[in-house]
Amino acid sequence: MSFRLRVIVLMTVLSLAPYIVTMIVMGNVYRDDYERRIRDNMTHELDITNERIEQSFQSLRKDMAFIASLDTMDDLLTGDLDKRITNLLVLKKNDMQLIGWFDVIDTDGNVVASSNPDRIATSADSSGLFSVPIRSSFDDNQLGQLTIHYSFENLDRFLPESEHSHYHLIVEDQQVTGPLNTDPVISVSRVLTDWPAVTVTLEQERQFAFSLLNSAENLFVIVLLVGIFVIASIAFFVATIIVKPILQLSGTAESITQTQDYSQRVAINRNDEIGQLSHSFNLMINGMQDMISRLKAENENRIKLAKEKDRAEMLQDLSTKLSRYLSPQIYESIFSGEQDTTLGSSRKKLTVFFSDIVDFTSTTDQMESEDLTNLLNQYLKEMSDIALRYGATIDKYIGDAIMIFFGDPKTLGVSEDAKACIEMALEMQRRVRELKSEWGAAGYSKPFSIRIGIHTGYCTVGNFGTENRLDYTIIGSAVNLASRIEGQAEPGTVFVSEDTQLLVRDHFSMTPTSTFTPKGFSQPIQLFRVISSGVTRSEIVIEESGFSLKLDSQELTEAGRQDIKTRLLNLIDDL
Template structure:
C-alpha cells in the first residue's frame, strides 16, 4: 500500500486515529475497579447463607429440646398418676391411707388439677383450685365437652386438649387409655401448662409453641391466643407437622400474614402433640443485610467515582451513537436523506459515513420501487428489484374479477378528453383501493375495464378466503360508486354505473412474454369465463355477478339470487350465475329487487335481450 491507497482495489483505505478498542480498554479498566463491589456482594451472600444455616439448625435444636422437656414432664405426670391409682387400689377401704396418699401425691405434683377415670374415680386437687382462685366445678363444662376424646382414649389413642378456655388459666388435659383388672377405660389428667409456657417464652427472636392433633394451640407465648382456643391448622408449619410422615422437619414457608419464616417441628411420642419453632427470615438476614449495606455503601462511592469518569470519557462515543439512533428512526419513518456528519475519526466515524451512504441507496431503491409499483403490483416490483423475475408460470386456484363502466363510449363522446381522463382517474383510484384493501392485485387496465386477481401472486390462505375477499371488494366498490355519484347527474358529470364479474378456478400465473419484455398475469379458461360473466350484468340488470364455482365457496357467507342458466362458448353444460345482494349480517337491501331500486337499475323482467356479437353465450333458462 502506498500513499494510503489499497494496492488491490486502488481505493483509499481510511485509518482511525483513536481505535474504539483503546477506548473500551479504558472503560473496562474502570469496570474492574467497580467489580470489587460485586465481590463484596458475593461475600455478603455467603455470610447470609451461613446465617440462614445457623438459624435453621437453631430452630431444629430448640424444637427438639422443647419436645424432650415437654414429653418428659407429661410422661412423668402420667406414670406418677398410674402409681397413685395403684396405691389407692391397694389401700381401698382405708380412707385415712387413701387421703394421705392423695395429699402426698398432690404435694409432689402441685400442677395437676384433676385425675379422673370416668365412671370409676375422680380425684381433685383442692389446693390447685384455691391457689388459682377457681371454683371446684370449673372443669365440669370442659369434661362434658370432652366425651368424644374420652371415647377415643378408651380405644387406645393418647391425646392432649386445651383446657384454658374453660378455666381461664394455662391448662391442658391428657387423655390416655387405662387398663386395670381387665377393664377398658380412659385416664384423664388435667394439669397446669404454666411450666410449658415458661419453656416457650424465650429471649430469642424465634417463636415457639405447641399444638395438638387438630392444630389447636396448647401452649403459646401469647396466652390470649391459647385462652381463646385459637387453631393454627391453617399455618404452613403446622400443616407440615400434622401431615408429614417424618417426626421432625425443617422448612421455609410464608405465614398467613405474608411473613417469611425458617421453621422446624418435632412431634411428641405422647399426646399427639407437636412442638414448632420458627424465626422470621428478616431477622435471620438482618446481620447479613447490615454488612451488605455497609459494603454497598463503600462500593457505591467507588462506583460513583467510576461512573463520573466513564461519563466524561464516553461522551465521544455516546454522541455519535445517539446521532445514528436518531438517523435509524428517520429511516424507519421513510426519511432516507440523512444530513449527519462524522464527529470522530474512529470506527464510529466510519460507521456514520457508511450509514449516510446506506440512506442514499435506500432512498434510490425506494424511488425505483415506488415508480415501478405504479405500473405493476408491489409484489412484482419487489421481485424485480431483487432480480428474481423470470419467464414461466405455475398452476394456482385464483379468483378473477372483471369490471367495466356501462355505456362508457357514449359518456366519453359527450365529454372532452381532459374531462374523461379526470373522471376515469378518480373512478379507477376508488376501485383499485377496494381491490388492494382486500388483498387483491390489479392485473391490468383495459380502457375503462379493470382486471383483478385474488390468490396470485399471493393468497389470503385458501381459495375460499380469496373468493370471499373478492366478493367483499365488489361490495366495497358498490358503496364507493354510490359515494362517487353523489353530486353527479349533469351532462358534464353523468352518473356512472358499472358491472363486475367474478369467477374462481385454475389458472396459470406467472411471467408471460419475452426475456426483454414480460408481464405478470394469469391465463386460462377461468379468466375468460370471468370476463364473459361481467358482460351479463347489462342484460340481467345487475351490478355484481359470480359464477357457480365462486358461489360454492362463499354461499355460507353471502346473500345472492340465482339468475337464468346460460351456456358459454366452449362449455357443454349450462352454467348458473348468481347476483350478489350483500354479505350475511350486513345492513342494506335484502333482495335483488330492493338492490336494483337502490342502485337505479331497471328490472329487465322476463324478456332478456342479448347482443350475440358482443357476448359469446346463450341464455337457456
C-alpha cells in the first residue's frame, strides 16, 4: 500500500470513525429504544381497544340486566306465550347487531325464549358468554336467566385495521380472526378479562414500524458515503501535498539508481522533516559518490595489480621453463639483476671442468637407443645435481661431455673455487663408480667410466652471440687447456693442471703423472692426478684398468685391519 493511499485511508477512517461509531451505537441503542416505544404505543392502543371491549361487555351486562328486570320477563312464567320476550330479544339483538343470540332459560334449564327461534324449547347449554338472573317483578323470585351467546366475530368492530397493523383474536391458542401475516412483525397481546379464553393480539409490520428509523439510517449511510467521498478527496489533496517531496526524493533516488549518476541532488526548499530528509539524502549521496570514487580508484589499482600479477606469474612460469636451459647460477644472476643480458664480456680467473665418458661412441653402438637415453639422462642428472650442490656453473652439455666452471657469476675466491671444483670432481667419480655397480646389477654389460680434466686460468666470460640470441659462456685458452687435460686423463681419474694443483695442494693428495704439450701451447703442461681429498690420507682409492681399491683406515676396526693386511699380502703374492 502506497503512502498516499495510507494517508487517504487513515484520514478517512479517523475522520469518519466517530461518525460511524455514533451511527452504529445510536442505530443499535435507538433501535431497541424505538422498538420499546413502538411496543409501548401498541400496548397502549391494545389497552384502549381492550378497554372498549371490556366497556362493551359491561354495557352488555347492564343491558341484559335491564332486560332481565323488565316486567316482560314475567312472561317467562307463561312460557312466553305472547312471544314478548322473544320479540324483545330479537329487537335487542338487531339493535346490537349481535352476531349470536340471547336465550331466556327457565329454572328447569329449558330455553323459553330466544332471539334465535331454533333455540326455543331446547335444553340450554353452557356455551353462553355470560348470564344474568331473571327475577319476577312481583316477588323477586328468580324465574330463570338471560344468557348471551356472543360470537368473537362481534369483537371485530372494536379492532381497527390499518394497512400495516392488524388485530388477531386467539381463542384457545388458535387464531380465529385477522389476516395471517408472514412478514416479521412486532406484536403485543392481552387476555380479555371477561373472556379469558380470548387473547387479543396487535401486530405491526416490523418493516413499517422501523420505516422511519430505516429512513434515518439510509440518510446516515448516504451522508456517510458523501462524507467518505469528500474526506477522501481532501485526504487525496493533502496526501498529494505530503507525498510530492517524497516522490521527488524517490524519483531522484530511482534516477540515480538507473543512471548511476551520483552527481544528482534533491532540491531543498523547505525546513520541515521532509527538508531534513532531503538534506540527509543529499549527504548520503555525497558519501556514496566519494565512496564510489574511492572504490573505482581502488578497483583500477586492483585490476592493474592483477594484470601485473598475471604478467609476473607468466614471467615466472616462463623463467622457470627457461631456467631448465640455464645454469641456476646464471639464471639467478640474470633474474636478480646481477647479470646483464646485453652483449659483453669480462675476463676472470676461473676453474674450468671438463668430463667425458670413456669410449662413449663405441658404447652407444652396442646399446639400444632407449637404454642409452636412460643411462645418459640419469648420468647427466646425477652429475648436474652434484655440480649444483658444489655451486658450479654448468656451461653446457656437449653430447656426453660436460663443461663446468667455477668463479662466475658467483665466486668464493679462486682457490676456493678450484677446491670446490676438485671436490665436485671426486664426488662425481665416486658417484659414477656407484652408478656402475647399479647399472651392472641392472644388467648393463658395458658400464660407463668417465675422465675429468680441470684447469684454472683466465677466461673471457660473458654474453656471446647476437642481440636476438645470446649465449652465456666462457672462451679462452684456459678452456681449451682444460678440455685437453680431460682428454689426457685416464678413465675413472681426475687430472688437474699445475695451475690448479698449486691452488689446492694443501687440500688434496695429488700425484704428478705426466707432462704434455697441447696444440697451440709452447710449454709442456704438468698434469697431476688427484688421489683423494685431504692431505693426511684416511682413504686410499686406487683405480686402474682391471684393478680397483678403496681403503678408509679410519673406518676399519683393528680386527678388520689385520684381516685386510692378510688379504692384501695374499693378493701381492698372487700378483
